[in-house]
Amino acid sequence: MNNVFVYCEIEGTTVADVSLELLTKGRKLANELGVQLEAICAGYEITGKVEEQTLPYGVDKLHIFDAEGLFPYTSKPHTSILVNLFKQEKPQICLMGATVIGRDLGPRVSSSLHSGLTADCTSLEIGPHDDPKTGKHYDQLLYQIRPAFGGNIVATIVNPECRPQMATVRDGVMKKEILDPNYKGEVIIQDVAKFVPDTDYVVKVLERHVEKAKNNLKGAPIIVAGGYGVGSKEGFNLLYDLAKEIHAEVGASRAAVDAGFCDHDMQIGQTGVSVRPKVYIACGISGAIQHIAGMKESGIIISINNDPNAPINQIADYIITGTVEEVLPKMIKYYKQNSK
Amino acid sequence: MSGLKIVVLAKQVPDTRNVGKDAMTPEGTVNRAALPAIFNPEDLNALEQALRLKDQNPGSTVSILTMGPGRAADVIREGLYRGADNGYLLSDRAFAGADTLATSYALATAIKKIGTPDLIIGGRQAIDGDTAQVGPQVAEKLGLTQITYAEEILECGNGKIKVKRHIDGGVETVEGPLPIVITVNGSAAPCRPRNAKLVMKYKRAMAPMEMPKEGLPYAEEYAKKEYLTITQWSVADVDGDLTQCGLAGSPTKVKNVENIVFQAKESKSLSASDEDIDGLMKELLANHTIG
Numbered sequence: 354m355n356n357v358f359v360y361c362e363i364e365g366t367t368v369a370d371v372s373l374e375l376l377t378k379g380r381k382l383a384n385e386l387g388v389q390l391e392a393i394c395a396g397y398e399i400t401g402k403v404e405e406q407t408l409p410y411g412v413d414k415l416h417i418f419d420a421e422g423l424f425p426y427t428s429k430p431h432t433s434i435l436v437n438l439f440k441q442e443k444p445q446i447c448l449m450g451a452t453v454i455g456r457d458l459g460p461r462v463s464s465s466l467h468s469g470l471t472a473d474c475t476s477l478e479i480g481p482h483d484d485p486k487t488g489k490h491y492d493q494l495l496y497q498i499r500p501a502f503g504g505n506i507v508a509t510i511v512n513p514e515c516r517p518q519m520a521t522v523r524d525g526v527m528k529k530e531i532l533d534p535n536y537k538g539e540v541i542i543q544d545v546a547k548f549v550p551d552t553d554y555v556v557k558v559l560e561r562h563v564e565k566a567k568n569n570l571k572g573a574p575i576i577v578a579g580g581y582g583v584g585s586k587e588g589f590n591l592l593y594d595l596a597k598e599i600h601a602e603v604g605a606s607r608a609a610v611d612a613g614f615c616d617h618d619m620q621i622g623q624t625g626v627s628v629r630p631k632v633y634i635a636c637g638i639s640g641a642i643q644h645i646a647g648m649k650e651s652g653i654i655i656s657i658n659n660d661p662n663a664p665i666n667q668i669a670d671y672i673i674t675g676t677v678e679e680v681l682p683k684m685i686k687y688y689k690q691n692s693k
Numbered sequence: 694m695s696g697l698k699i700v701v702l703a704k705q706v707p708d709t710r711n712v713g714k715d716a717m718t719p720e721g722t723v724n725r726a727a728l729p730a731i732f733n734p735e736d737l738n739a740l741e742q743a744l745r746l747k748d749q750n751p752g753s754t755v756s757i758l759t760m761g762p763g764r765a766a767d768v769i770r771e772g773l774y775r776g777a778d779n780g781y782l783l784s785d786r787a788f789a790g791a792d793t794l795a796t797s798y799a800l801a802t803a804i805k806k807i808g809t810p811d812l813i814i815g816g817r818q819a820i821d822g823d824t825a826q827v828g829p830q831v832a833e834k835l836g837l838t839q840i841t842y843a844e845e846i847l848e849c850g851n852g853k854i855k856v857k858r859h860i861d862g863g864v865e866t867v868e869g870p871l872p873i874v875i876t877v878n879g880s881a882a883p884c885r886p887r888n889a890k891l892v893m894k895y896k897r898a899m900a901p902m903e904m905p906k907e908g909l910p911y912a913e914e915y916a917k918k919e920y921l922t923i924t925q926w927s928v929a930d931v932d933g934d935l936t937q938c939g940l941a942g943s944p945t946k947v948k949n950v951e952n953i954v955f956q957a958k959e960s961k962s963l964s965a966s967d968e969d970i971d972g973l974m975k976e977l978l979a980n981h982t983i984g
Contacts, residue, residue: 425865427838427867428829428832428838428839428840428841429838432833452861453841453842453859453860453861454860454861456825456826456829456841457829457839457841457842458829459826459829460793460797460824460825460826460827460828460829460830460833461829461830461832461833461839463794463826463830463944464794464797464829464830464833464834465833467794467944468944469792469794469943469944469945470793470794470826470945471945472822472823472824472825472826473823473824482948484946496948497945501822501950502707502709502821506950506951506952507950507951508947508948508949508950508951509947509948509949509950509951510945510946510947510948511945511946511948512944512945512946513946514944515944555838555869555870556838556840556867556868556869556870557867557868557869558865558866558867559855559865559866559867559868560865560866561860561863561864561865561866562863562864562865563860563861563862563863564862564863565862575983599983624823631982632977632982632983653982655973661962666960669960670960670961671960671961671963671973672960672961672962672963673963673964673965673969673970673973674962674963674964674965675964675965676965679965680965680970683965683967683970683971684970684973684974687970687971687974687975688974688978688983691974691975691978692978
């Protein structure tokens with residue numbers, strides 16, 4: 354009762370990174386609230402495979418739902434699992450990935466339980482709340498913090514009355530950290546038929562193609578990212594040249610993607626990949642809030658921009674005022690001459 | 694086949710993609726007046742999928758359902774200009790302040806009033822909230838299943854629909870039963886342009902709340918042509934439960950809103966000179982930041 358729950362997303366038998374990130378966050382929230390962390394894994398032939406992937410993150414109770422028909426994911430069976438389990442367990446918080454699956458499942462569950470759901474949170478905290486209308490005081494609500502209105506404002510959302518307080522978070526926004534490799538959590542193998550009526554299996558997946566991401570932006574220690582200021586598709590060649598030298602991945606802002614300079618899967622930001630590299634070299638990126646939301650956790654930020662007042666400069670550690678064509682060749686030249 | 698009954702969920706949104714300097718007031722609140730109101734982009738992709746089904750299945754009807762103030766009738770007119778058959782404007786002060794759950798409640802009650810269609814199609818998400826919640830919540834409230842992130846409707850007939858949809862890192866083709874709720878991605882086919890004949894036909898179409906109390910121009914036309922009056926419903930018209938509408942029906946509350954101000958960091962400013970760049974690279978190499 355009253356625990357923190359995380360819905361774990363599973364591809365085949367592998368738990369998604371975003372779910373492990375949320376388990377890490379969920380553990381912290383549970384500690385702060387003095388409650389337990391529980392995880393839900395639903396899929397097919399996952400028993401014996403998901404335990405060691407999840408328990409080390411500090412999971413006190415792992416609910417496994419293992420049945421044919423639970424993978425690939427379809428909306429209704431997974432909704433029934435969560436709705437019926439939550440009616441029984443009455444969690445106070447439920448977290449899931451702001452992924453295609455989480456954004457398909459979360460709203461259905463929240464609608465069925467009449468509980469509030471906040472999408473794409475960038476930060477989750479626990480805090481008090483005084484309702485200005487009713488004058489009622491609440492201790493320890495979940496602050497669901499997210500950019501709103503196209504990223505121009507940041508809103509803090511609370512669900513004072515309804516439970517669970519539900520939130521989705523994008524991949525890469527939270528940090529993934531094993532609590533204890535030998536953490537002892539209880540594993541509960543649930544009887545799927547008790548949760549999911551046969552009539553739920555109505556959508557059939559006829560064909561499915563999943564590819565591993567072409568780039569490794571999420572895990573890259575160094576990222577060279579280009580914006581509209583790079584000027585052209587050819588202009589990105591300079592970024593690739595530098596990246597090759599310093600073993601970096603190349604990313605882009607939405608403006609550069611929209612302008613056709615590079616592929617959509619290279620987009621960094623609120624609607625693309627969220628990254629936290631050691632070094633982020635922003636080339637000709639002005640720094641829209643949506644972009645910054647996806648890279649502000651980077652260790653060192655180097656901004657190369659001919660506009661000294663570019664918004665990104667406000668969060669940069671090094672500001673180089675100059676054009677990309679001018680600066681990058683100099684960096685490449687120095688590195689070639691002086692490394693090793 | 695007798696054709697499909699299709700409802701398109703559409704929303705009028707402020708154009709948050711083109712936010713200018715005056716979009717925020719000095720107090721840090723959103724200045725809605727400075728942002729143009731547009732047809733939510735992904736709802737247009739949804740409309741196109743609906744119109745294609747109508748083209749393929751003679752006898753089908755496409756209705757636009759929207760919730761908002763009087764000016765939201767713009768999206769209905771825009772839909773009529775592109776080939777929709779009629780529209781419903783859900784408008785009532787009691788709907789104001791709704792979060793996604795209260796919004797989907799309102800839309801679901803309106804859909805029940807229309808009579809559950811074969812297909813309910815909307816955009817994946819609206820650009821002013823980016824939540825992608827209303828589609829699935831409407832589906833749940835109507836007891837229907839859903840297919841989200843749709844890229845293309847491949848087949849529809851004999852009580853079934855086959856859809857190509859996006860998933861993380863790939864695509865899948867799924868088949869579901871009718872009736873069903875579909876939400877469509879922005880990467881799906883763009884919506885066809887307005888049709889000049891339809892613009893002529895519907896340019897005077899208005900919801901009652903948009904009409905002047907007295908002296909309605911071309912009043913005789915409205916009397917003759919029923920299709921010029923857009924159906925407008927209040928909470929009472931759809932037998933809505935007031936406790937589930939608007940602010941009262943919203944479990945989520947906005948605690949506070951902040952304008953984004955970046956915290957200024959201590960930073961080093963450099964020029965593009967050889968000296969500065971070499972100095973920076975030397976520093977980064979020396980402390981093993983790179984290399």
